[in-house]
Amino acid sequence: MPRLHTRLGGVEVEAWTVPDDGEPVRARHALGLEPEPGRAAPGYRPFPLGAAWGEAWSTTWFRIRGTVEPGHAGPIDLVLDLGWFDHSVGGHCEGLVFTPDGTIVKGLHPRQSDIRLRGHGADLVEADGSFVLYVEAAANPLLLGLPPFVVTEHGEKGAQEPFEQFRLRRAEIAAFSPEIHALCCDLDVAGGLAAELSADEPRHWRLLRAIEEALDVYDEADAEASAGRARAILAPVLATPAHASAHRITAVGHAHMDTAWLWPLRETVRKLARTVSNALALLDADPGLVYTMSAAQHFSWLEEHYPELFARVRRYVEQGRFVPVGGMWVEADGVIPTGESMVRQLTYGKRYFLSRFGREPREMWLPDSFGYSGALPQMARRAGSRWFLTQKISWNDTTVFPHHSFWWEGIDGTRVFTHFPPAETYAAEVTARELHHAVATFKDKAIASHSLLPYGYGDGGGGPTREMAERLRRFADLEGAPRVISRTPAEFFEEAESELREAGALEPVYRGELYLELHRGTLTSQAAMKRHNRRCESLLRAAEYLSAAASALRGAPYPREDLDEIWRTVLLHQFHDILPGTSISWVHREARDTYQAVEERLHDLIKRAGAALGDEQAGGGLPPFTTPARPGAAPAVVEVADGEDGATVLDDGLLRVVVDGGGHVVSLLDLRGGREVVPPGRRLNELQLFRDEPVRWDAWDVDRHVLRHPRALDDVTSRRVVRSGPDAGVEVVRRTGASTITLTMWLRAGTGRFETECAVDWQERERLLKVAVPVRVLARTARFETQYGYVERPLVTNTATEEAMFEAAMHRYVHVDDGDFGLAIVNDTMYGADARADGDSTVVRLSLLRGARFPDPRADLGTHTFRWAVLPGADVPAAVEAAYAFNAPDLAGLPAPLVRLELLTGHALVDWVKQADDGSGDLVVRVYETRGGRASARLRCHEELGARAVVWETDLLERELGADEDLPVALGPAGERRPVGEARLDLGPFQVATLRIATHASLKEDVQ
Structure with a gap:
């Protein structure tokens, strides 16, 4: 339809490219309203139509002047084309339009290229017909185009690779025909x-x-x-009208916004302004539309950088039309963060929404994460959420998930109503094809008739358009299509959950983790992200515990503001394209620098807390902060002897290790029971290299065929015996290509632990490095640690679903046993592993490094360190406690435990101790059952607190538990307070309990 816009006249265009380091300036600086110190003053010069603008990642400000001649009654637009491709909305150049006084008008992208000057509620034209507008144009390079992946240097600021600049193709005044x-x-x-x-x-x-x-x-x-x-x-x-039995679809405006991906964090801030301003314009124009946005971090960025937009958002939130969803700080990765991190994603997110809008989202909203831990249902429910949404499982490469509306039951038995939008996209355009696909795909037609459709350009932003809104109106009640209605997600979830409950015995239930049969490489890509995240989580645990101890025992100020700021930074970097390693090099470079600064701050907080406590308090601590004592009967030193054919034998009376002349472990004998761990003819700690060239998703995927062709690294550059105090080991240096790998294998005297330190100078591209740990344990399943428990995964591949788990997520340990003998492998950095049965043995392979080339062509190049340890004879409680100790920072002078568990039955432990978030000074203690069974324990406090301590159970946000809550409680009736000395915990399988302990005198009356 060439007559949609009819040209009325041209405009005068001037441009100013932001100099210096190319980083954006504030709008008021570019508009000449408020100079920004240290930045060059804007100097606009005439800019001809068709000219090129902007090096990669630079910003050009356009000043556009024109005059609307009198005599035209209809709407008048300014139509621009900054040089867009007819695809990849949010994936290349974009713009944000301002009036001369700094008011934001709207965002620009390939599907939003006109600015309403006059008509339909708009009036940007002066009385004489003139207007002036400014456009902040971002020259973001197209990194994901056609074909989808190219190896490019443009993912880094200041890249020297030639860049074809965008061109201003169109700038004119035009009449719009409604x-x-x-x-x-x-x-x-x-x-x-x-x-x-x-x-x-x-x-x-x-x-x-x-x-x-x-x-x-x-x-x-x-x-x-x-x-x-x-x-x-x-x-x-x-x-x-539609048929009476037509499927019903709730359509919600949305723009799944990647917090970082093919652009840096700073660009996401601007993308939010562009997208939100467009969404607000649609809400202004159509009173029936509803828009959703997740991630408290995104609202916080708006509040900080675009307060006028945030004020408009707040007004629509009050009306229930701009709906905060998800309740998390960011849309985090669903499997890598530790349990406490996922708790904080929810608590920091929900508290932000409550503080700014007085509303608490009741759904977890994770449409695009790369798998979902089986602990999430419990965390969601204990944080006050009722529902869960994703659609990523529709990307499975092997099996089709059996449901779209169902009860998801976590590893502890908690259920949460879950919905997968059957249109199988989080960025729908409300087309007939999408609606037809939603109806045809929906798996639960026999008992359910509702589904959700999030529509609007996503990933890089853009959001809904007026064309999508027009389709929505036409599909509201139309024969041959489902009925489409615009309403809030909560309204959908209420009705869909109620409908499912009516199915009674037919209610579908899915138990365990939601394993994504794709993107398995995200568990290993960008190893530095994983190492820093694990380290920050461990340091945070120590810092919060010691700070709480210093405050409770010595009256030291609790560094709440510092810890909050650090937590928000760590949570931000757990976004599902940062922590998994799938962003451009710019993102990961900045992240590494940020993590380093965070770790330094945490070390400083730990030192300050230690100084406040003083050495006289030394004598205990929590399992994560101390190394288990070495058995008194163990020898004081590891004996070293020469074996056959140049082998080295290490022996401490508990374990005997034989390292052959080639630097491989050919025997690991548990002397306590006479059990040999290494299967005959196998080699423990064998480094294996694989060609790793994914068919499509480079940094994301490890394809199944890759693992079929390992190449053992046998070359030995050097080999020597090393000692450190009572411990002894063998250091082996290997080379492959331009890479050097140093393995130092330690027998730690008296610990029952065989430990390996691995230092890698990694220079490989499109290669995967694993270390194989074959163990003589005949098992059908292996236990991979996850948040607050473990996932039991098959070691055999009798079905397609079992085969598809060829690479899976672990946290700090993998455990196998045959009923008589158990063994754990603990680590301090890795998250990806594969484990398979091999005759009467099991082979576990830990994934160390990859060499993906997109979106970061230099991913993982450089030096890395890893540690893992084998614990023969370990059951699950021993594996858990060893994993805590193995990941704990080295600390001295710890206080006697503030809180501990005196176990009566089973096994549980204290996972976290901190001060309450409300500033009351109360202690908050998180405990959980570790074995997947049941546990009972007495709660014990430090002697300086016990006599005046009162405890009760709360939700994850540290609020009183509701009496009508259907979740199990550990302390008895919800809301009941009791002296700590009388508190008994009864925990179900993998049950998490949040305990609040008050020590101030005002609560003594409550006890009496």
């Missing part, structure tokens, strides 16, 4: 619907005939009037 636009939308819906209907259906042919007649009537020479006549022909077929 009637022709409406005809376009009518034809789009009618044609799209006809294409989805079978040729056997009368409706298909009636739509086609109406379209044909409408096109016959339309006359380019008399476009406006003939468009009206064509619409009149289409009106009857677009007014036929």
Whole structure:
């Protein structure tokens, strides 16, 4: 329809490219309203149409002046083309439009290229017809295009690779025709619907005939009037109502916004302004629309950088039309963060929404994470959420998930109502094809008739468009299509959950983790992200515990503001394209620097707390902060002897290790029971290299065929015996290509632990490095640690689903046993592993490094360190406690424990100790059951606190538990307070309990 916009005249364009380091300036600086110290003053110069603008990642400000001549009654637009491709919305150049006083008008992208100057509520034109607008244009390079992946240096700031600049192709004043636009939308819906209907259906042919007649009537020479006549022909077929049994779809405006991905964090801040301003314009124009946005971090960025937009958002939140969803700080990775990190994602997110809007989202909203831990249902429910949403499982490469609306039951037995939008996208455009796909795909038709459709351009932002809104109106009640309604996610979830409950015995339940059969490489890519995240989590645990101890025992100030700031930084970097290692090099470079600064701050907080406590308090601590004592009967030193054929034998009376002349472990004998760990003919600690060239998703995937062809690294550059105090080991240096790998294998005297330190100078591309740990344990499953428990995964591949778990997530340990003998492998850095049965043995391979080339062509190059240890004879409690100790920072002078558990039955432990978030000075203690069984324990406090301590159980946000809550409690009746000395905990499988302990005198009356 070439007459949608009719040119009325040209405009005068001037441009100023931001100099210096190319980083953006504030709008008020670019507009000459408020100079920014240290930045060059804007110098606008004439800019000709068709000229190139902007090096990669630079910003150019355009000043556009024009005059709207009198005499035209309809809407008038300024139409721009900054040089867009007709695809990849949010994936290349974008713009944000301002008035001269700094007011944001809207964002620009390939599907939002016009600015309403006058008409339909807009008035940007002065009385004399003149106008001035500014456009902040971002020259973001197209990194994900056609074909999808190319190796490029443009993912780094200041890259020298040649960059084809964008060109200003169009800048003109044009008349907009609402009637022709409406005809376009009518034809789009009618044609799209006809294409989805079978040729056997009368409706298909009636739509086609109406379209044909409408096109016959339309006359380019008399476009406006003939468009009206064509619409009149289409009106009857677009007014036929949907069938009574038609599927119902709740459509919510959305722009799944990646906090960082193919752009740095600073660009996401600007993307938010562009997207939110467009969403607000749609809400202004259409009172029936609803828009959703997740991630408290995104709202916080708006509040900080674009307060005027945030104020407008707040008004629509109050009306229930701009809906905060998800309740998390960011849309985090669903498997890598530790349990406490996921708790803080929810507590920091929900508290932000409550403080700013007085509202608490009741759903977890994670459409695009790369798998979902089986601990999430419990965490969601204990944080006050009722529902869970994702669609990523539709990306499975092997099996089709059996449900779209179902009860997801976590590893502890907690259930949460879960929905997968059957349109199988989080960035729908409300097309007939998407709606038809949603109905055809929906797995639960027999008992459910509702689904959700998040629509709007996502990933890089953009959000809904007026065309999507027009389709939504036309599909509201239309024969041959599902009924589409605009309402809030909560309204959908309430109705869909109620409908599912009515199914009774037919209610579908899915138990355990939601394993994504794709993107398995994210567990290993960008190893530095994983190392820093693990280290920060461990340091945070120590810092919060010691700070709480210093405050409770010595009255030292609790560093709440420091800890909050650090937590928000760590949570931000757990976003599902940062921590998993799938962003551009710019993102990861900045992240490494940020992590380093955070770790230094945490070390400083730990030192300050230690100084406040003083050495006289030394004598205990919590399992994560201390190394288990060495058995008194163990020898004081590891004996070293020469074996056959140049082998070295290490022996401490508990374990005997034989390292052959080639530097491989050929025997690991548990002397306590005479059990040999290494299977005959196998080698423990064998480094294996694989060709790793994913078919499509480079940094994301490890393809199944990769693991079939290992190449053992046998070359030995050097080999020597090393000693450290009572410990002894063997250091082996190997080379592959340009890379050097140093393994130092230690027998730690008296610990029952065989430990390996691995230092790698990694220079490989498109290669995967693993270390194999074969163990003589016949098991059908292996236990991979996850948040607050473990996931039991098959070691055999009898089914396609079992085979698809060929690479899976672990946290700090993997455990196997055969009923008589157990063994654990603990680590301090890694998250990816594979484990398979091999005859009467099990082979566990830990993934160390990859060499992906997109989106960061230099991913993982450089030096890395890893540690792992084998613990023969360990059961799950021993594995858990060893994993805590193995990951703990080295600390001295720890206080006697503030809180500990005196176990009566089973096994549970104190996972976290901190001060309450409300500043009351109360202690908050998180405990959980570790074995997947049941546990009972007495709660014990430090002697200086015990006599005056009162304890009660709370939710994760440290609020009183509701009496009607259907979750199990550990302390008895919800809300009941009791002296700590009388507190007994009864925990179910993997149950998490949050305990609040008050020590101040005001609560003594409550006890009496």
